[in-house]
Amino acid sequence: MADTAALENSKKIQTLRKSPASGLWAAFEAGSVAGTVELREVPFLTMAGIRVDPDGDAGERLGKRTGGLPTASGEVRSSGDTAALWLGPAEFLLVAPAESHESLGGELPRTLTDALGDAEGQVVDLSANRTTLELSGPRARDVLEKGCALDLHPRVFTAGTALSTEIGGIPAILWKTAEETYRIFPRASFAEFLGRWLLDAMREFASTEVP
Amino acid sequence: MLLISCPNCGPRDETEFHYGGQAHVAYPENPAELTDREWAEYLFYRDNTKGAFAERWLHSTGCRQWFNMLRDTLTYDIQAIYPMGQLRPATGPTAPTITSPVSPEGSSK
Numbered sequence: 001m002a003d004t005a006a007l008e009n010s011k012k013i014q015t016l017r018k019s020p021a022s023g024l025w026a027a028f029e030a031g032s033v034a035g036t037v038e039l040r041e042v043p044f045l046t047m048a049g050i051r052v053d054p055d056g057d058a059g060e061r062l063g064k065r066t067g068g069l070p071t072a073s074g075e076v077r078s079s080g081d082t083a084a085l086w087l088g089p090a091e092f093l094l095v096a097p098a099e100s101h102e103s104l105g106g107e108l109p110r111t112l113t114d115a116l117g118d119a120e121g122q123v124v125d126l127s128a129n130r131t132t133l134e135l136s137g138p139r140a141r142d143v144l145e146k147g148c149a150l151d152l153h154p155r156v157f158t159a160g161t162a163l164s165t166e167i168g169g170i171p172a173i174l175w176k177t178a179e180e181t182y183r184i185f186p187r188a189s190f191a192e193f194l195g196r197w198l199l200d201a202m203r204e205f206a207s208t209e210v211p
Numbered sequence: 212m213l214l215i216s217c218p219n220c221g222p223r224d225e226t227e228f229h230y231g232g233q234a235h236v237a238y239p240e241n242p243a244e245l246t247d248r249e250w251a252e253y254l255f256y257r258d259n260t261k262g263a264f265a266e267r268w269l270h271s272t273g274c275r276q277w278f279n280m281l282r283d284t285l286t287y288d289i290q291a292i293y294p295m296g297q298l299r300p301a302t303g304p305t306a307p308t309i310t311s312p313v314s315p316e317g318s319s320k
Contacts, residue, residue: 073220073274088274089219149224163220164273166227171272 010103019043020131020191024199031199033206037137039198041191042183044098045132048109050084051091052121061115062123066094074161076175085162085175093126093173093185101127130173131191135198136181143201144182148174168197216292219274231267233257234279235299261285263302267295 021028021041032038052059054069063069063084066077070086077084082096100106112123135143141152147168151157162175170193173185186194213225239245239253258264264284269277281291281300291300 088276091275165223166272 007103007105011105014044014104017044020188021133021195024192024195027199028195031202031206033137033139033202035137036205037135037139037143037202039195039202040134041195042132042134044101044127046094046096046098046101046106046108047126047130047185048094048096048112049087049091049124049126049129050094050112050121052116052119053090054092056119058116058119058121061117062092062112062121064115065111074163076160076162078160085173087164087173090121095175101125128188130185130187133184133186133191133195133198134181135184136178138180139202139205140180140182143198143205144174146201147197150174154179168194168201170194213287213289215268215270215280215289217270217273217276218278218292218294219276220270223270223273227270227272229269229271231269231277234265234267263290265299 019041022043025041028039028041032040050062050069052062052069054063054071059069063077065079066082066084067079068077069084069092070077073086075086082094082100085093085095087093094108094112096106096108098104100108102108102110109123109125116123141154144167145152148165150163150165157163157176159176159179162173164171164173166172167174167184167186170186170190172187172190172194175183175185177183184194184198214222215225215228216222217228236253236257239249242250242253245253262283262285263281265279265281267277268280269275277295279293279295279297279299280289281293281302282289290302293300
């Protein structure tokens with residue numbers, strides 16, 4: 001049973017917290033070029049690391065929330081605003097809105113821990129591990145291609161695909177959420193570096209094209 | 212830059228991987244019975260093959276899984292990629308022998 005007093009207190013604490021790239025929000029706004037390429041941070045998304053055999057009973061229980069766990073590299077299973085990303089053959093990342101976290105009255109990752117039960121595997125709250133940078137616009141792919149060796153052509157890298165790779169020389173997860181929208185999950189300590197790196201890569205699109 | 216085909220993720224840049232040394236080095240069955248020399252040889256002595264060499268790799272930035280690779284140490288040609296625990300596949304075609312020695316860069320200057 002949720003302890004309301006504890007929850008109220010926890011919500012109060014939440015208002016004081018700072019996201020890893022919060023110091024760059026003004027720079028993100030200044031560096032975004034409306035209609036061309038835009039960058040923002042989506043702070044405090046709820047994330048949970050799941051390690052479980054996806055074919056076992058526990059894997060099935062843990063996958064219920066997202067319509068099963070993804071089975072191959074790049075695959076994302078989602079239902080509503082919750083998605084499960086494939087990180088390895090038995091490793092997954094569940095991404096959900098900030099409000100889904102139990103500290104804000106949600107039920108994650110408690111329900112996952114309950115779903116795992118005594119079975120082999122683990123569920124870890126990784127909400128503070130990574131932050132989310134959202135890069136969008138028709139030029140977003142050009143910006144990413146400056147520092148990501150993956151084939152990002154829409155024919156190969158389709159919307160609804162997430163890959164763990166290197167961007168700008170640092171490890172990050174790249175999730176294409178829509179045709180021109182990418183979510184990048186760098187670890188918190190890399191957030192400022194990657195934010196500045198992306199801003200630098202976006203700079204050329206702010207000036208008029210030289211014919 | 213090598214392009215390594217991870218068995219789970221497909222072709223990725225070499226920088227996403229970590230090298231794990233020679234593959235198929237079995238742990239001694241009775242380590243306590245080994246002499247210091249034998250133990251040192253198990254720990255530190257590795258082949259220095261010219262040609263096809265079986266080695267372990269970790270896709271550290273991707274799926275974080277280990278796999279084995281048969282790579283030619285001379286030409287860097289990747290001959291086979293196979294899962295951990297599997298026996299080394301038959302060696303592919305041997306490295307082409309370089310008949311005329313290539314002069315090192317700048318040697319003619």
